[in-house]
Amino acid sequence: MKNRPFSPDSFWNTPIPANPEIDDKSESFIKLLGTTVSEKRAVYVNSTKWTIPVYWVRSSQVPMVQVFPLKVRDSHRGFAPNFDGWAPIPPEAKPDSEEDSHMCIIDEDKDIVYDFFCIRYKDGKILTRSAITYPLYGSGVFDKIPFKFEPGTSVHDYGPCRAAGTALLGGLVLQEEITSGKIEHKIALATDLNEHQKFVFPAIWTDGFTQGGLPEGAVVQLDPKLNLDKFDLCPAARTLAVAMQKYGMVNVDVAGGICIYVENLNFNSKKNWKGIIDSGWILEKLGLEHLRVIKIKDLRDGGLKRTKHVWNQKPPAPDNNINSAASIGNSKN
DSSP: OOOOSSOTTSGGGOOOOSSOOBOTTHHHHHHHHTTOSSSSSSOEEEOSSSSOOEEEEOTTTSOEEEEEESOOBTTBOSBOTTOOSEEOOOTTOOOOSSTTOOEEEEETTTTEEEEEEEEEEETTEEEEEEEEEEETTSOOOOTTSOOOOOTBOOGGGTSOSSTTSOOTTTTOBOHHHHHHTOOOSOEEEEESOEEEEEEOTTOSOOOOOBTTOEEETOEEEEOTTOOGGGGOOOHHHHHHHHHHHHTOEEEEEEOSSSEEEBOOOTTOSSOOOTTTOOOTTTTGGGTTTTEEEBOOOSOEEOOBOOSOOOTTOOOOOOOOOOSOSTTSSOEEO
16 A cells, blocks of 8 residues: 555654543543434444545646635635645546535645545536645644634634644545555544534644534544454454554544544545445444543634534535546646
């Protein structure tokens, strides 16, 4: 498989140390997660929707295509300071077909990653709600980018494509990792019970709406002393569980339950999850009771201001019917 994203000493690639300090509220947080609106009290695996398609390209072979802002609010157009409006989007590229329509492009020539949120192909143009770039082998953390967040606004006004202001590749599990039986990084987690306007590193913002909820950026670990042999897990589930014990999961977003993310292969003509992950509930046997929250330090204030969340209030569905992405709009050499 390709080299794993980010530097060896990146937060994402660093294992949880032996005997870590557990948060004083860990037990309460896990009990709270047990009140999830999800149909089952377990961690779900997003593999076919609400997760990220990843396209590996070479900018020397794929033309740079202009991308336009989907929404403009005053001076905020959803582009990060490091995104100039151009990206090497290949003809076959399609975002996730759900409302968030994430997509990730990796330029192997320049070792640069392009993240998109709510990307649309419409009227001969490519439009996106949010866009940001970052080094493939950098830290994978955006805390050094000079965002100027206004209190109460959405992180998507400023470029990051995860609600916590983290990279789409941060914690995303690739198919090669599952099939190799080894995941050597933290795993992205989302819950429906994230804290309102409080977050912790590596998060730089939040969209949580639960007072007393789990802060975005928090690391949740599966008890490393838990004997996985007694759960009769399928190979993919066991590989994920081992990583959950060694590296943990990082809370990066709000979801309609408790879930982790593997890459979306819906539009990949060469590979899919059939026979590897045939159900999102492959971790169901583990439940939630064996999870714990690593000590939360330097909790910060800020984030989207919300009074209430209504799950059926969704943005317009994406129009992903364009057959060719790179052939529309303007291009440059």
